[in-house]
Amino acid sequence: MRPYLQFILLLSLIFSINTACAQTKKLSVDDQLLQDSIYKSNKKKILNFSMKEFDTLFFEFFTRKNDPDVLLTKTEFYNYTVQIAAFSDRLAKLYPDQKEVAAQNKEHWLSERYEDYLEYKDSQKK
DSSP states (O other): OOHHHHHHHHHHHHHHHHTTOOOOOOOOOOHHHHHHHHHHHHHHHHHTTOOHHHHHHHHHHHHHHOOOOOOOOOHHHHHHHHHHHHHHHHHHHGGGGGGGHHHHHHHHTTOOOHHHHHHHHHHHOO
């Protein structure tokens, strides 16, 4: 039962952050192609992640994203967001009753834009 509660809490946290930061802008074709490439090359690895490995990835992303001294490259940024999105596929399989939440979470992470991240980094300097 404990992993299920962790999953619900983690999804709730992610979904709240996602909702607060939601963007309605679309990704460029180049960004979508980069995401597809990252997704295909990492899908198998991510589908086998444990919750501990996912937590490490998730918190590493937020730590690096919020560090004013770190500027992620476009590939690094999408590597994180796509892997986080891909983990939603695993969670949907593990918890079929949470498929809709997992799908929404995946959609949000795949809609994260590098340009928005750069604007955020710019605002950190001010």
